[in-house]
Amino acid sequence: MSQRKTREVRIGNIRIGGSNPIAVQSMTATKTQDIDATIRQVELLEAAGADVIRIAVDTAKDVAALAEVRKARPKANLVIDLQENYRLAEKVAPFVQKLRYNPGHLYHLERHKPIREKVQYLVDVARNHGCAMRIGVNCGSVDPEKLDRYPKDDSITPMVESALEHCAMLDDLGFDPYCVSLKDSDPNKVIDANILFAAKRPDVPLHLGVTEAGMPPDGVIKTRVAFEQLITRGIGDTIRVSLTLPFEQKGDEITVGRQILEDISNGRFRSVPRFEHKGLNIISCPSCSRVENEAFIDLAQNVRHITAYAKEHAITIAVMGCRVNGPGETDDADLGMWCAPSFVNLKRGPQALGQFTYDEILGRLRLELDKLIEEKRKVFA
Numbered sequence: 001m002s003q004r005k006t007r008e009v010r011i012g013n014i015r016i017g018g019s020n021p022i023a024v025q026s027m028t029a030t031k032t033q034d035i036d037a038t039i040r041q042v043e044l045l046e047a048a049g050a051d052v053i054r055i056a057v058d059t060a061k062d063v064a065a066l067a068e069v070r071k072a073r074p075k076a077n078l079v080i081d082l083q084e085n086y087r088l089a090e091k092v093a094p095f096v097q098k099l100r101y102n103p104g105h106l107y108h109l110e111r112h113k114p115i116r117e118k119v120q121y122l123v124d125v126a127r128n129h130g131c132a133m134r135i136g137v138n139c140g141s142v143d144p145e146k147l148d149r150y151p152k153d154d155s156i157t158p159m160v161e162s163a164l165e166h167c168a169m170l171d172d173l174g175f176d177p178y179c180v181s182l183k184d185s186d187p188n189k190v191i192d193a194n195i196l197f198a199a200k201r202p203d204v205p206l207h208l209g210v211t212e213a214g215m216p217p218d219g220v221i222k223t224r225v226a227f228e229q230l231i232t233r234g235i236g237d238t239i240r241v242s243l244t245l246p247f248e249q250k251g252d253e254i255t256v257g258r259q260i261l262e263d264i265s266n267g268r269f270r271s272v273p274r275f276e277h278k279g280l281n282i283i284s285c286p287s288c289s290r291v292e293n294e295a296f297i298d299l300a301q302n303v304r305h306i307t308a309y310a311k312e313h314a315i316t317i318a319v320m321g322c323r324v325n326g327p328g329e330t331d332d333a334d335l336g337m338w339c340a341p342s343f344v345n346l347k348r349g350p351q352a353l354g355q356f357t358y359d360e361i362l363g364r365l366r367l368e369l370d371k372l373i374e375e376k377r378k379v380f381a
Helices: 035-048 060-072 086-095 103-107 115-129 156-172 187-200 218-231 252-265 295-306 361-380
Strands: 009-011 014-016 023-027 052-056 078-081 098-101 132-138 178-183 206-208 238-240 281-284 316-320 335-339 344-348 351-356
Touching: 009 132, 023 252, 035 052, 035 060, 035 252, 052 060, 060 078, 060 086, 078 086, 086 098, 086 115, 098 103, 098 115, 103 115, 103 132, 103 156, 115 132, 115 156, 132 156, 156 178, 156 187, 178 187, 187 206, 187 218, 206 218, 218 252, 238 252, 281 295, 295 316, 295 335, 295 361, 335 361, 344 361, 351 361
Parallel strands: 023 052, 023 238, 052 078, 078 098, 098 132, 132 178, 178 206, 206 238, 281 316, 316 335
Antiparallel strands: 009 014, 335 344, 344 351
């Protein structure tokens, strides 16, 4: 395994980068405002051996809940996912060791302000409270200005450019304790994006993950492909395995992550250099605190069950649990769903097909899937 030594970054009582072991992290799957359930999630993840635990915060009520979680789990290394409301940073910073922001989401609030001014604010908050930061770039929510510069079939370059631009901003502001993540639901794109970034910024620690990897075992396989190809190149300082799991099984993300790391360390490889998916591909996001209805988890499982008859067809179906990543990250799927509290939005590529109740959605999905199969049949007839 090749060596690549990045700068060292402290997150609470652990350090990533440098010569430190690769850290394993996950994210709470419950609604943050459900304080008892969120505390339970943190306990489960700590028991599974999580080095860092991420919690989503998007409202003042979430902030109040976070304060209670911190009281209950004073030793946990917590990172906050700021979602679309970067201004909450100063409210949550006293309770956490790390702030995570998505460059693409900085556009949602105070659109008249320059991005650099917003980044300056985040840096000031992080510095004042001794927090590290993560620049988290996701395939479905890339800076729109970057996307407009490149062909639609090139999703990697805009991601990498966005990450590099924000690294330069933090560097100019004299803020060093940060890491970067570049995530996609396609493990091949995760590999390519991280290799490209690491070549340009070998000093910056990288957090690895395949977003919306889906349900086991497919989600584990996709993640393993990316991790094996990157970590053997010395790329990766902290990891997350993103799986669609029932709340009580969330600790499995940590267990799987450590197993993959152990296998890589011992030279046990189970993947090929490129992920070659044949037939039906179901993408589903990890159950996290952004999910607006717990029925999403059952929906993802049921989608896999009712579409099994189409397993030989090269069709991608995406099941997303929230409004944050759902709208953008279903655009590239043949059929996509993103879940609201009482209904599910159904899409065919970027085209909206309507909103359906949780009871209606599976029947309509199957109808659209049958249409798609028939259309493909006619094309190749």
